[in-house]
Amino acid sequence: MPLYQAIVLALVQALTEFLPVSSTAHLILFPWFLHWQDPGEAFDVALHAGTLLAVILYFFKDWLTLLICGLGGKYPSRAAPEETAQHKQLFWYMVVGTIPGAILGKLFDKQIEEHLRLPIIIGVSMVGVALIMWWADTRANLTRKLEESGWGDGIIIGTAQALALWPGVSRSGITITAGLFRNFSREAATRFSFLLSAPLIAGAVAAKLPALIKMHKAGAVELPLSTLAISILVSGIGGYLVIAFFLRYLQTRTLKVFVVYRIVFGIIILVWAFLQAGLR
16 A cells, blocks of 8 residues: 555544544545555554544543542542542443443454445445434533433443444444433533543454554565554544544534535445446
8 A cells, every 4th residue: 555545544534533424434435436455454453543542642631530530549639529439430431331332343343344344334324323413413402511421321322332333333423422312512422422432442453453463473464564653643643633623613513514424425425336336
């Protein structure tokens, strides 16, 4: 893969991992539209390592607080007892929310990878989730704060996150939508979604990394380390900027533009897929 293609796909990953438009769909469809060669699993892991780095760095203080308080400590040291208790509870809500995605990923990731990464499936998913997102976004009572989250939120939003294994759904899109149905504000639902994403992305990278390191040492991975490193850097920096933009954007705006984008893009995918099928 040429370096310019790697950079383009790294930017695509950075832009679409955290916006509710499905990074999986875009990473599958960009090479398909442009007739580029599939870069392979090593490149996919590199891109996710970059966006993992982005979400960890952006929420570093939040995760440090949650980890220390969740494991029985107190941070910051001057925090009130009720604040420490809130952080402890939120940490365990995140733990519970990670479990459904981890289980389904372990059981079905291979089957989904082999059988469901098809343009027609992705196009239908893009449109279908857009309509659900629109329904959730038009609700009137989106006022709950992140501090008001509970066990039900962790379970429901975590289960929604597991559905993102289906290509075209979008992990951020479906978890933010679930948060809106739980009456969180748009910003609170998005922050919950991004915090929840870190353990699952980390688990996916950690699960695939050892085998890929062995493959690279054996010469079975064609991409040079320099290309993988640049891809991680680009997706990481881009992802960090997208997180900052999106959280600020939702303070005063709705998800309407992303609903429209998903519907238009989904229709384009379906039309293109049917045209391609008709030309065979």
